[in-house]
Amino acid sequence: MPHSREKAPSPKPPAHSPRWLRWLLRAVVWLAGLGAAGALAAMLVVGVGLAMAYPNLPDVSDLADYRPKLPLRVYSTEGALLGEFGEERRNLTPIADIPAVMTQAVLAIEDARFFEHGGVDYKGVLRAALANLGRAKSQGASTITMQVARNVYLSSEKTLTRKIYEILLTFKLEHLLTKNQILEIYMNQIYLGNRAYGFAAASEAYFGKPLKSISIAEAAMLAGLPKAPSAYNPISNPKRARVRQLYIIERMLDNGFITAAQAAAAKQEDLRLRSSTDSTRVHAEYVAEMARQLIFAQYGAEAYTRGLNVYTTLNAGEQEVAYAALRKGIMDYERRQHYRGPERFVSLPSSAAEVEDAIDDALANHPDNGDVLAAVVLEANAKKIVAARADGEQIEITGEGLKPAQSGLSDKAPPNIKLRRGAVIRVLQTPKKTWEITQLPEVEGAFVAIDPRSGAIRALVGGFDFDKNKFNHVTQAWRQPGSSFKPFIYSAALEKGFTPATVVNDAPIFFSAGATGAQPWEPKNYDGKYDGPMTLRTGLAKSKNMVSIRVLQAVGPKTAQEWVSRFGFDADKHPAYLTMALGAGSVTPMQMATGYSAFANGGYRVNPYLITRVTDHKGRILSNFQPPATEDNPRAIDARNAFIMNSLLQEITRSGTAARAQATLKRPDLYGKTGTTNDSVDAWFAGFQPTLTAVTWIGYDQPRNLGSRETGGGLALPIWISFMDKALKGVPVAEPTVPPGVVNVSGEWFYDEYARSAGIPSLGMDAPAATAPAVAPAQEERSRILDLFRN
Numbered sequence: 001m002p003h004s005r006e007k008a009p010s011p012k013p014p015a016h017s018p019r020w021l022r023w024l025l026r027a028v029v030w031l032a033g034l035g036a037a038g039a040l041a042a043m044l045v046v047g048v049g050l051a052m053a054y055p056n057l058p059d060v061s062d063l064a065d066y067r068p069k070l071p072l073r074v075y076s077t078e079g080a081l082l083g084e085f086g087e088e089r090r091n092l093t094p095i096a097d098i099p100a101v102m103t104q105a106v107l108a109i110e111d112a113r114f115f116e117h118g119g120v121d122y123k124g125v126l127r128a129a130l131a132n133l134g135r136a137k138s139q140g141a142s143t144i145t146m147q148v149a150r151n152v153y154l155s156s157e158k159t160l161t162r163k164i165y166e167i168l169l170t171f172k173l174e175h176l177l178t179k180n181q182i183l184e185i186y187m188n189q190i191y192l193g194n195r196a197y198g199f200a201a202a203s204e205a206y207f208g209k210p211l212k213s214i215s216i217a218e219a220a221m222l223a224g225l226p227k228a229p230s231a232y233n234p235i236s237n238p239k240r241a242r243v244r245q246l247y248i249i250e251r252m253l254d255n256g257f258i259t260a261a262q263a264a265a266a267k268q269e270d271l272r273l274r275s276s277t278d279s280t281r282v283h284a285e286y287v288a289e290m291a292r293q294l295i296f297a298q299y300g301a302e303a304y305t306r307g308l309n310v311y312t313t314l315n316a317g318e319q320e321v322a323y324a325a326l327r328k329g330i331m332d333y334e335r336r337q338h339y340r341g342p343e344r345f346v347s348l349p350s351s352a353a354e355v356e357d358a359i360d361d362a363l364a365n366h367p368d369n370g371d372v373l374a375a376v377v378l379e380a381n382a383k384k385i386v387a388a389r390a391d392g393e394q395i396e397i398t399g400e401g402l403k404p405a406q407s408g409l410s411d412k413a414p415p416n417i418k419l420r421r422g423a424v425i426r427v428l429q430t431p432k433k434t435w436e437i438t439q440l441p442e443v444e445g446a447f448v449a450i451d452p453r454s455g456a457i458r459a460l461v462g463g464f465d466f467d468k469n470k471f472n473h474v475t476q477a478w479r480q481p482g483s484s485f486k487p488f489i490y491s492a493a494l495e496k497g498f499t500p501a502t503v504v505n506d507a508p509i510f511f512s513a514g515a516t517g518a519q520p521w522e523p524k525n526y527d528g529k530y531d532g533p534m535t536l537r538t539g540l541a542k543s544k545n546m547v548s549i550r551v552l553q554a555v556g557p558k559t560a561q562e563w564v565s566r567f568g569f570d571a572d573k574h575p576a577y578l579t580m581a582l583g584a585g586s587v588t589p590m591q592m593a594t595g596y597s598a599f600a601n602g603g604y605r606v607n608p609y610l611i612t613r614v615t616d617h618k619g620r621i622l623s624n625f626q627p628p629a630t631e632d633n634p635r636a637i638d639a640r641n642a643f644i645m646n647s648l649l650q651e652i653t654r655s656g657t658a659a660r661a662q663a664t665l666k667r668p669d670l671y672g673k674t675g676t677t678n679d680s681v682d683a684w685f686a687g688f689q690p691t692l693t694a695v696t697w698i699g700y701d702q703p704r705n706l707g708s709r710e711t712g713g714g715l716a717l718p719i720w721i722s723f724m725d726k727a728l729k730g731v732p733v734a735e736p737t738v739p740p741g742v743v744n745v746s747g748e749w750f751y752d753e754y755a756r757s758a759g760i761p762s763l764g765m766d767a768p769a770a771t772a773p774a775v776a777p778a779q780e781e782r783s784r785i786l787d788l789f790r791n
Contacts, residue, residue, distance in 0.1 A: 068092065068189055068197065070307025070617050074284075074291040076316040077612065081281050083288025086304035091200035092617055093211060095184035101216055102199055103183065104257035105223035109248045111144040112255050114183070119145045119174035120167060144186050146170045147226075151189055192222065193229030206234060208274035216262055217269035220248040235273055282316045283323040283370075286462030286472050290610055307617030312610050313456035318449060321726040322459035326447045326696070327370065329719035330464050331428065333698065334441040336707070339405040341417030343440075344424040346376065356392065363390040366424050369440060369465055377423040382409050385437065387425060395427060401436035444701055446473035446589045447719060449694040449727065452597035454627040455606035458692065459723070471701070478573070478586040479699060483526075483543045483657075484675025484684040484712065485564075485583035487645060488595060490540055492563035493551045494641050494751070500537040500648055501748045504547045506530050511578075523549060523582065526676060526711075537748075540648050541656030543674065545582055552581035566636040567595035568605060583675060592686045592695045598636040599645050599671065600688040602739070605636040639739035644749050646671050646736065649687070657713045658685065664721050669734040672720070674712035679705050685716035690734040692727055696720045 071086030095103075107114055113121050121143050142150070149169035173182060188198040196205040202222050203211040214222070224232045224244035234241040246267060253263040291310050295303045346362040348355050359376045366374040375387035375395065385397040402409060408419040419425070419437075428438045441464055449459040462472035471477070490498075507530050511521040525545050539547030552560055557576035564580075565571045574585035587595075590608060598605050606627075613624045637645075649671035653661040657674040672687020683698040683706060696716040699706065706715065738744075743755045 069305040072292065072295060072303050072306075072308050072310065074288045074310045074312060076282060076284070076312060076314045076319065078316050079311075080316040082284040082312065082314065082316075083281075083292070085288075085292050087195070088197045089195045089201040089205060090188065090197040090307075091204070091211075092188055092307065093184075093198065093200040095180050095187065097212070098184075098187055098199070099212055099214055099219075101257075102211060102214055102219045102222070103187065104255075105216075105219040105248055105252055106144075106187065106199075106226075108251040108255050108257055109223050110147070110226065112251070114144050115179055117143060119143060119170040143170070145173050145182050148182055148186050148189065149173055151186075151191075190226050191229060192225040193233050194235070206274060207272065215269060216249070216252070216258060216266040217245070217271060220252065220266060221245045221271060223248050234271070238273075282314075282319050284314060284316075284319050284460070285466035286474070287312060287314055287319070287457070287460050287610065289466070289470070290460075290472070290475070294611060295614065308622070309615045309617070309619075310611055311613050311615070313451075313458065313612055314460070314610075315458045318459040318723070318727050319461075322447050322449060322461050322723050325719045325722035326445050326461045327464060328722065329696075329698065329715065330441050330443060330445050331372070331438065332718070333443060333706075333710070333715060334438060335404050339407050339417060340439055341408060341414075342377075342419065342423035342425050343374075345420075346422045346424065348376070348378070348422045355388075359388050360390060362424055369426075369468065371428060372438060372440060373427050373429075375425055375427050377419060377421055377425060379421060380409065380419045380423070385409075385419060385425075387427065395435050397427065397435045397437050399434075401430070401434055403436075404439075405437040440468075442700065443698060443706070444469065444473055444477075445699075445719075446477060446697045447694070447723070448474045448589050448593050449692055449723065450593050450597060450606075450608050451691065452600035452606065452688060452693045453630045453691070455594075455597070455608045456612075456627065457608055457610050458727075459694075469701075473697065474589045476588065477697070478588060479682050479697060479703075480585065480677040481583040481587045481592060481686075482675035482677035482682055482684060482712065483545075483548075483583055484592065484673045484686045485585065485587070486540060486543070486548050486581065487599070487649060487673050488564045488567055488569070489548060489552050489555070489560055489581055490536065490648065491599075491637060491641055491645050492555050492560045493536070494644055495563075496555050496559075497754065498536060498551065498554075499748070499750050499754055500535060500644060501750070502536045503533050504536060504539055504550050505533050506539065506544045506546045507532060509546055509549060537648055537651055540673075541651045543652075543657050548581040549578055552578055564595075566605065567598050568636075569595060583677065589695045589697050592684070593693050596672070596686050596688055596695065597693045599642050599649065600690050600693050601630050601642075602639045603635055603637040603642040604630050604633040606630070606633050638741070640741040640751060643736065643739050643742055644751075647749050649673060653687065657711075658687070658717055660713070660717060661687070661721055661724075665725055665728070667728070667733050669736075670724070674717060676711045676713075680707060680710050681705060683710060683712040683715035685712050685720045687720060689724065689728055689731070690736075691731060692724070694720055694723055694727075 068090060069086065069088050070090050070092060071084050071088060073081060074083040074085075076082055111121070113123065117123075146166055149166050188200070190199075191197055192199065192202040192205075194202070194205040196202040199222055200211040202225065203209060203214055203218070206222065207214075207218055221234050221241060224241060224247075227244075231237060232241045232244050234245075249258075249263050249266050252258045253260060258266070291312055292303075295308060295310055299306070299308065343366055344362065346358060348358050362376055363374050368374055373389065375389050377385060377387050378394070379386045383398065383402075385402065386394060387397070388394050405419060405425075407413060408417045413419070426438050426440055427435050430436055444463050445461075446463065447459065447461045448457065450457050460474050462474045463469050506525070509523060513520045523545055526543065530546065531542075531544070534542075534544070534547065536547070536551070539551075557578060557580055560580060561571050561574055561576040564574055568591055569585070569587060573587070574580050577584075594606065594608060609625065609627060611625060614622045616622060650668070652658050652674070653670045653672055654668070658672055661670045661672065662668060667689075669689050670687065671689070672685060675682070675684030675686070681699060681703045684696065686695045688694065696719045698715045698719075741752050742749055743752055744750075745755050
């Protein structure tokens with residue numbers, strides 16, 4: 001009988017096993033199966049989800065050529081940074097140019113195993129999980145790759161979906177990019193507060209230095225910012241930032257990045273932070289804004305994100321000199337004004353600690369303005385003021401330093417100007433390192449210097465302080481030029497037969513209402529004195545109004561109006577009336593610089609320009625501007641007209657109203673004209689050396705009297721001299737070249753056609769020979785000339 005195979009019986013619990021045990025075993029088996037099925041289902045769901053999500057992930061291949069939003073930067077001709085525009089401050093720095101100490105500090109605190117893991121640090125996740133179980137404060141485990149994925153592509157919302165995308169993106173980044181590429185993106189992309197993105201921008205923002213010069217201590221301070229840029233800001237939260245910095249230094253030591261000695265030295269290093277008012281950049285805010293407007297007009301909103309670099313014609317050294325000269329000139333004027341009183345009064349408590357807080361609060365709303373510093377008075381009497389600065393420094397003001405505010409120290413001083421404890425005042429350090437009390441000026445000013453050969457703007461200061469007043473007085477302020485406009489009238493007169501030797505009577509003139517068609521007009525000389533017959537040379541050097549009016553009357557206001565337009569002036573802003581002789585029209589300082597440049601360069605009209613080239617963030621040239629050669633510009637006047645006008649303008653700086661120019665600078669190749677308008681509302685000096693034209697203006701935005709003794713020679717000329725003293729260092733004295741058509745007779749210059757009759761009356765007038773014109777004018781002007789000299 002064959003042996004039959006029977007199915008082995010299923011194992012059964014021993015008969016003697018309790019029933020509850022049998023049920024328990026069955027339940028365990030059932031639950032295990034259910035768990036395995038659930039896990040398999042979950043894996044399938046996740047797998048399907050990942051399969052569906054992965055194709056929808058952003059394309060990260062463009063990160064291989066990383067192009068973040070980069071700001072617009074404006075530079076001087078030498079490459080000094082003048083301004084930066086855009087929501088994000090960022091310097092795109094290749095990983096090879098980032099110093100090792102900076103990457104080590106970041107790796108020590110953010111991701112020490114960055115070069116070991118594949119994007120997700122599982123050991124770090126486990127370590128963070130264990131740490132979080134035993135701590136009230138959680139510990140994160142995001143790697144640098146995960147942060148790049150999150151910062152570049154994802155929102156900040158904390159959801160499971162976003163976390164899944166973050167992990168998937170992390171794997172994708174690790175697959176497509178090298179570790180160095182990922183690290184480079186992180187070091188340039190991360191937000192670090194103070195509008196700074198990336199560590200290169202942060203180094204400039206917080207320390208005012210390039211990243212390549214960073215120290216261990218500074219690197220550790222910056223590396224603490226990614227976690228919470230506001231909380232660990234070393235400027236606004238120095239104590240908290242210091243604690244984190246010390247912790248990062250320890251992490252750098254633990255990871256072997258630095259030695260114990262280096263760690264100890266870093267902990268002791270005294271960091272020099274860059275305050276909000278401390279700037280190492282050139283003071284060229286008005287120029288930077290001009291460049292911004294020009295670039296925005298061309299590129300639109302992209303100007304602020306493409307990383308454009310704009311190179312200007314500005315000379316950084318000359319710009320700083322211009323800025324300092326204008327501010328000094330304005331502050332010198334301010335010393336002569338009445339004291340308007342403290343800017344504010346605050347109550348100071350008796351407790352020393354509370355006093356410091358009160359001073360900090362008060363000065364937060366009254367920031368320093370360059371070298372014009374804010375302080376709070378602690379004590380004041382007729383002989384001494386003690387005041388405290390925001391940094392705790394106490395200063396004493398005594399002697400001469402009290403004079404500008406003497407009225408505020410008087411026992412009878414009104415409450416609004418009384419200097420007492422709690423008064424917020426302004427102080428200025430003198431060249432002798434003493435202190436004097438001052439006040440922020442109400443008066444404004446402008447300065448511009450251009451190369452008369454090309455029109456390149458070399459220096460431009462549009463006002464006392466850009467943050468206080470963004471109105472650019474160089475290009476936007478239309479003001480009366482006063483006597484500084486007279487040379488353009490005299491230039492027109494040269495073409496009508498006048499010469500430097502022409503004699504004109506400096507005598508009073510009266511115009512009736514019938515003659516003017518309006519109110520009677522009796523113009524006067526500035527000093528109220530009349531010196532009788534004098535040559536044109538002397539009349540211009542002494543800025544005699546009567547001489548200028550008679551010259552314009554002979555030339556004809558309409559002819560003169562057409563003539564001045566050759567220099568770039570708007571004819572409609574200079575009505576064809578005799579008041580044009582006194583500069584009653586409207587000009588901008590930039591127009592004046594353009595006009596005087598025609599005298600400086602031999603008669604050509606140049607167009608002022610600011611931008612020489614624009615490049616992208618990699619230095620590739622997008623646009624390039626080369627000005628035409630001087631002789632390729634349109635002519636404003638003949639070379640001989642410019643030559644003789646230069647001779648007249650040189651006389652002004654030698655013996656006339658601007659004689660201080662040659663006396664101070666000790667060189668003869670200086671030319672220019674002062675200008676003071678009616679009632680001393682505007683003060684001007686416009687002048688040049690053949691390689692540099694510069695114009696200064698001082699006045700109030702709401703026109704009012706500057707003071708009965710204030711003139712262009714006293715207010716504007718010193719600023720011009722101070723600038724030229726530095727700008728012309730090493731510049732050879734220019735020797736003028738006599739152009740064709742000009743001859744010298746008895747020491748005076750004439751057009752060829754007028755030389756034979758020089759100094760000889762030719763009109764047969766009954767007036768004394770001394771008052772007769774020195775040359776024969778054009779026939780059609782003779783009758784007016786006769787009337788002119790009979791007056």
